[in-house]
Amino acid sequence: MSAGSNAPTIIKRKKVVAGGGHHGGAWKVAYADFVTAMMAFFMLMWLLNATTEQQRKGLADYFSPTIPVNRISGGGSGAFGGDNIFTEETLAQSGTGISAPSRSESETEADALAAAQVAALREIEAALLGQGGESMLSDQALRHIITRLTDEGLVIEIFDLPDVTLFVDDTVVPNPVIAEIAAIMARLFQTVRNGVAIEGHLSAESVLKVDNPVWELSTGRAAQMRLMLQSGGLDPMRIVRQTGAGDREPAMRDATAPRNNRIEVILLRSDR
Structure with a gap:
């Protein structure tokens, strides 16, 4: 286009559309x-x-609020109210009230009875072994006794020592040491009214015998202990069980050990 021309200038604008x-x-x-x-x-x-x-x-x-606002009961008294969250009553879906539920009277009495039973058995054990004072038994007799408190009651184990046995040889004839122990137990047992169970146990023989009356002997020794307790003043009606286990329940890993020759007298818990 020549200079000085009067032709109009045309500007072409291109429209750009963003976003496709x-x-x-x-x-x-x-x-x-x-x-x-x-x-x-x-x-x-x-x-x-x-x-x-x-x-x-x-x-x-x-994802729930940490402050208990509302599950099914509110804390106000208006149109949307309900029980206060500090109520002592039990609320459905919201647990119990502010205090823990009280124990029933029967549960409280049962706990008290169990505690009294344990305390009474502990007293018998302490008197027998001389815990906190002088024992009623001689030092020689105490060597033959161990005790333990179980769910069943106070278990008193009376066992042979290598140098002193409870019974004469393989018989039911008692030696003086077990007679002394039985007399003292009978006196102590009269201070309570618990039932008594007696179990006889024997050690196994190292050589199998053709005639090995372990059942009869263990049962006979349990019966002899029962008679000695009764002679010491124990009411026969308190004997609730008398058994002989033979050599089937050794107290030691070595079934032939003299320690397995024993009598177990159990002062039963009356709350069971």
Whole structure:
């Protein structure tokens, strides 16, 4: 175009449309929200299927407010009110009141009876062994005794020593040491009213005998202990059990050890 020409100047403007034409970018945000929602939905379905009721409750409590606002009962007295969260009454789905539930009278009495039983058995044990004072038994007799308190009662084991046996050879004839122990036990047992059980035990023979009357001998020795207790003043009606276990229940790993020759006298708990 020559200088000084009166022809109009034409300016061509190109319209640039951002976002890919008339679609724009909003659909991408909407799609992302949809995918996120679906992932959350499927995760929720998986959690419901893979967890227990207790675990689900724990998850719900995790997302619940730490201050108890409302489950089924409120804390006010208005239209939406209910019991106060500090009530002493038990509320459904919200546990008990502010205080722990009181124990029933029967449960309290049972606990007191059990404690009294244990205390009485401990006193018998202490008197027999001379705990906290002088024993009623001689030092020689005390060597043959051990005691233990179990759920069944106070178990008193009277056993052979390598140099002193409770009975004469393989008989039911008592030696003086077990006669002394039986007399003292009979006196102590008269201070309570608990039942008494007696068990006889023997050690195994190192060589198998053709005639080995372990059952008869263990039972006979248990019977002899019963007779000695009764002679010492124990009411026969308090004997509730008398058994002989033979050599089937050794106290030592070595079944032939003299320690397995023993009499177990059990002062039974009356609260069982």
